[in-house]
Amino acid sequence: MANSIQLTLVQETVAAVKSLYDADIPESQITLQETRKEFEGQITIVTFPVTRFSKKSPEQTGMEIGAYLQDRISEIAGYNVIKGFLNISLSDEYWIAMLNETILQDGFGQFAKNGKKLMVEYSSPNTNKPLHLGHIRNNLLGYSVAEILKAYGYDVVKANLVNDRGIHICKSMLAWQRYGNGETPESAGMKGDHLVGKYYVVFDKEYKKEIEALKAEGQSEDDAKKNAPLMKAAQTMLQQWEAGDEEVISLWKTMNGWVYDGFAKTYKQLGVDFDKYYYESNTYLLGKDIIQEGLEKDVFFKKEDNSVWIDLTDEGLDQKLVLRGDGTSVYITQDLGTAQLKYDEFHMDESMYVVGNEQDYHFKVLFAILKKLGKTWADGLFHLSYGMVDLPSGKMKSREGTVVDADDLMEEMIDTAKERTEELGKTEGFEEEEKASLYNTIGMGALKYFLLKVDPKKRLLFDPKESVDFQGHTGPFIQYTHARIKSVLRKAAFDSAVPRLVPSSFSSYERDLIQALANYPTVIEMAAKEFSPAQLANYAYELAKLYNKFYHEESILKAEQEDVKTFRLHLSVAASRIIAESMRLLGIEVPERM
Structure with missing residues (x-):
């Protein structure tokens, strides 16, 4: 309407x-x-x-x-x-009709299927370390964009490409092999992904010691990095892995298994899911086949050291290595293979990669290569580039072990939510199990909302304490508003099947709220077209603010006339429904009471 x-x-x-x-x-x-x-x-x-x-x-x-x-x-x-x-x-009549004939009808805000299939690839973790704060933004952004696109009418496939092979994986494996003394997640009392990440850090520390020793012998820093025995051993291990060495493959399977168990727990707590997993260990060979195809089409060329390259200078890009001289893959090799595999399996109209903006150049190169290879579906590829996340303490570095671990951060958020909620006395009459569930809902809602309310392209500073605020531009403020509405409806013992009476007139607060509710489908459309959950997050906040103004300025349960009371209760039902649905598309739960 x-x-x-x-x-x-x-x-x-x-x-x-x-x-x-x-x-x-x-x-x-x-x-x-x-x-x-x-x-x-x-x-x-x-x-x-x-x-x-x-x-x-x-x-x-x-x-x-x-x-x-x-x-x-x-x-x-x-x-x-x-x-x-x-x-x-x-006119008032227009807004009354808008509420009764549109907003309160089943299916309001839902879009018909548009006949298009779209894949959203997100998360894409490396199996040499646990997920960190940057991964949290990636996962929340990918999940929410996928849910918004589904709401807008797309047939959406959520995909996760696991980076389970490569030199970085070999670094963790080699360090565990040399310094691990048979340690396992069970013996260490650690999540598997944390244990493997520990040895990635160990590798870096030992590698730096070797570099310093070689520099002391007179080598330049670049030479020392190349000649360090640990790095050479890691490169040899990668070659052995690609050659199918049984011992290396066995260790790889064991350590990756530890990591997958750890990831599964993190994904569950984060509330994200996937329809399809791809593993680079299965796609890099297909990538090598595409390189061969490109050589036959003269899209690629070989250098004297047998490495394979493509010249993209006519695209405003550089020459790009696509296969090393020793025949081992680089990232672009397996990305070419995965892109082909995804299309062959799903034949989607569009495919989105949710990856940080430090990879902007990589995706320009990937898409340019696929187009030069004559892949007609390459026109439907899109890189959803997002900004990095900083903390008040500064930038994160995974090699040095200074990363903000995702599991630790989520636990901190839940603890902070517990502390703030108890300070405000919002859990009277709650059982212990209910309290634990509420703290989880508030803490995770605070984290998710804070990361999603900012335009994806912007770099953001995440402040855990600021995010758990029941009065600010936060998830808990919206969650509390939803709980407030539900409390009003419970006190009224309101049945939404009660006939919708038409008051003789209504206030500007009511009209503003109806207008905001009516905008919901437009906001979904904008968020879907711009791939921006921030549009929806900020809408939910403005809607919650408008409801609170209405709540404070207009008596609901003590309205002087029955038709006005009924009208305001129906308006409250609509507000609770749209707030809950908006937050659901952001991956955020809203409590019934708090």
Whole structure:
């Protein structure tokens, strides 16, 4: 219905220009926007584009079009003009109908299937270390974008490409082999991914010692890095792995198994899931086949050391290595193979990679290569590039063991939520199990909301303490608002099947809330088209603020008239439903009480 009034306004404005000024203006040049809060009205028509036909001032043009529209559209209660902006006020009857006939109907805000299949690949962990804060943003962003696209009508496949092979994996394996003394997750009392990550750090420390020793013998830093025995051993192990050496493969399977068990626990706590897993150990050979295909098509060329390259200088890029001289793969090799495998399996119309912006160049190269190879589906590939996450303490470095571990951070968030909630006395009458569940819901909601409310492209500073605030621009504020609404409905013992009575009039607070609720489908559309959960997160916050204003300014349970009380309770039902659904698409639970 929100769209229908907007469509009517656009069409009638075109008719007004024809009638008043005998001119034809395309609908695309009629701009509608939400009226600014300091002015009266709900929808604003920008009249500047019409002045070239009217030959009059923007103000006079606006007044003439306003009079024309009010005469022909019954839903218009009034209008005013501020400079070149025609502000339209819609009637109380329109907003009542909007609530009763649209917002409160089953299926409001749901989009029909659009017939397109889209894959969202996210997480993409390395099996040499546990997930950290950066991975949390990646997982939350990928999961939420996938859920929003599903809500918008796409058939979505959530994929996870596990980086389970390569030199970085061999570093952890080699360090465990040399310094681990047979340690296991059980004997160490550690999650498997944490144990393997421990040996990645051990490798780096021992490797640095060797570099310093070689430099002391007179080697340059670059030579020392190449000649360090540990690095050479790791490279040999990678070659042995690719050659199928039984002992190396056995160790690889054991240590990866530890990591997968650890990842599964982290994903469960984080609340994300996947429809399909890909493993680079299964795709890199397919990538090598594509390299051979490219050599035959003269897309690639070989250098004297037998390494294979592509020249992308005509694309504004550089020459790029796609296969090492010793025949081992680089990242781009397996990414080519995985891209082909994904398309062969799902034949999706579009495929999105959720990866940090430090890989922008990599994806430009990947997409350019696939297009040069003649892969017609490469036009549907998209890199959802997002900014890094910093903490007040500074940047994270995984090799040095200074990363903020995902499991530790989630535990800290839940502890902080417990502390804040108990300070505010919001758990009276709760059983211990209910309290634990509530702290988890609030802590994880705070973490998720803080990371998702910022535009994905922006770098962000995550402050755990600031995120758990029941009054600020936070997840807990929205969660508390939902619980407040549910409390009102419980106290009223309200049955939403009660007939919706129509009050004789209603307040600006009620109208503002109805208007915000009516915008929900538009917000979903914007969030889906821009791949931005931030659009939805900020909408949920504004909606919660509007409900709280309405709650404080208008009596609900003690309304003087029964029809007003019933109307306000129905309005509360709608607000709780849209808040809950918005948060669900962000991967955030909302409590029934707190």
